Amino acid sequence: MSRHSDEAPMRARVPADIERADRLAFGMSGRQLVILAVTGLLLYAAWTAVATLVHPLVFLAGAMPPAAGAFLLAVGRRDGISLDAWVLAALRHRRSPRRLVPADMPVIPAPAWVQTTAGPGDQLPLPAPLRLPAKxxxxxxxxxxxxxxxxxxxxxxxxxxxxxxxxxxxxxxxxxxxxxxxxxxxxxxxxxxxxxxxxxxxxxxxxxxxxxxxxxxxxxxxxxxxxxxxxxxxxxxxxxxxxxxxxxxxxxxxxxxxxxxxxxxxxxxxxxxxxxxxxxxxxxxxxxxxxxxxxxxxxxxxxxxxxx
Structure with missing residues (x-):
């Protein structure tokens, strides 16, 4: 038997947040601070514009939903990624074509005489070329x-x-x-x-x-x-x-x-x-x-x- 057989097994702690962004202030990253700062500046600009016309309590009630949404967007997470990145990815996915075809050249639009609609206001999207990361x-x-x-x-x-x-x-x-x-x-x-x-x-x-x-x-x-x-x-x-x-x-x-x-x-x-x-x-x-x-x-x- 090896003389090292009585050693305790080595344990290496691997942090789960090795890709976490640096915290700059108040325990928040630069991205989170930018989101909150831009939201605060927009709300402040809106208040200065309507301060003489709207009661402060009414403005506060109207400003609470966008402020809460910005805070949730800044600090929230879903599936391991920040909520703002998740929302941007969802919007990008929503606007991206659903059908991709392997093609070296751009997809040519269909001629005018080809019917590309299934009904009034129902335009069928054309397929887009498939672009893989590997060249x-x-x-x-x-x-x-x-x-x-x-x-x-x-x-x-x-x-x-x-x-x-x-x-x-x-x-x-x-x-x-x-x-x-x-x-x-x-x-x-x-x-x-x-x-x-x-x-x-x-x-x-x-x-x-x-x-x-x-x-x-x-x-x-x-x-x-x-x-x-x-x-x-x-x-x-x-x-x-x-x-x-x-x-x-x-x-x-x-x-x-x-x-x-x-x-x-x-x-x-x-x-x-x-x-x-x-x-x-x-x-x-x-x-x-x-x-x-x-x-x-x-x-x-x-x-x-x-x-x-």
Whole structure:
């Protein structure tokens, strides 16, 4: 037994508000202060304009709803984001087109002789072109994000953390913490659970069974194929796919260096990892956009060009 087996497991506290804006005054951020200050100035301007015509109590009663709305907009939160950002996103979504089509060129309006209304005052909106953040994938596996830089993808495995001794767990946590502290740009860890289909594996065993050199091996192959079919029928098997995405705006070489450093740092945590090349990154990105689609077959890029 390791001499560190009696160590207490390491605990690292991760704050849930690491992206919280700086508090400038009265425990409020600059955005909240701007909302309240603009509302106060507007109400003060309205009072100076109608002070000689409206009783103060009447004006106070009329000013309470906008003041309360501004306060709620400034300090309220919904789904983890500030209420003003949520309202702006809702308005943007309301005004954005509902139907998007993949097109390299702008959508041409329909001719005048084409009926585009379902009834009086019911104008059918035209589809808009679909604009994805990713502009393309290079032959080295870097995702081109345009003005947002490039992103490298790293495929990682998992670690049986609960089966380790406390000393080993502390070493894994320390190694993972070193990687997190070494980051100087955005990084994201995506874990996807995918269903495992054992039918293909069982069919391969059945197809190869007649060619085995001994009847006992053929019988074992049939038994193993039956076991796989029975296992697939009784349980829902899942496979976890872990992808680490690192992004940088300093150029493709800097992004590739970040991806390589992530592989090296994760290896210190006993996590097997590798940088995805162009075809593998294409398959991984397509699977993340449509998890229910069948797996794609990687294809080789043409002379390091982009795959779109």
């Amino acid at each position: 393309g994938i290079t032959g080295h596996g870097l995702i081109d994000l345009g003005s947002d830089g490039t992103t490298g993808l790293v495929a990682a495995s998992t670690v049986a953390f609960g089966l380790r001794t406390p000393g080993e767990q502390n070493g894994l946590v320390a190694g993972f913490a070193r990687w997190l502290h070494s980051l100087d740009g955005p990084a994201q860890i995506v874990v996807q659970a995918q269903r495992v289909d054992l039918t293909y594996l069982a069919d391969r065993f059945l197809a190869a069974a007649p060619g085995l050199p001994h009847p006992a091996l053929e019988e074992a192959a049939h038994a193993h194929a039956a076991f796989l079919e029975d296992l697939a029928g009784q349980r829902e098997l899942l496979h976890r796919q872990v992808t680490v995405a690192v992004r940088s705006r300093r150029g493709a070489h800097h992004t590739a260096h970040h991806a390589t450093e992530a592989v090296r740092a994760l290896a210190g945590c006993e996590v097997p990892a590798r940088v995805l090349d162009g075809p593998e990154a294409t398959v991984r990105l397509a699977a993340s956009l449509d998890p229910t689609a069948p797996a794609l077959t990687p294809y080789a890029p043409s002379h390091g060009g982009e795959q779109r």
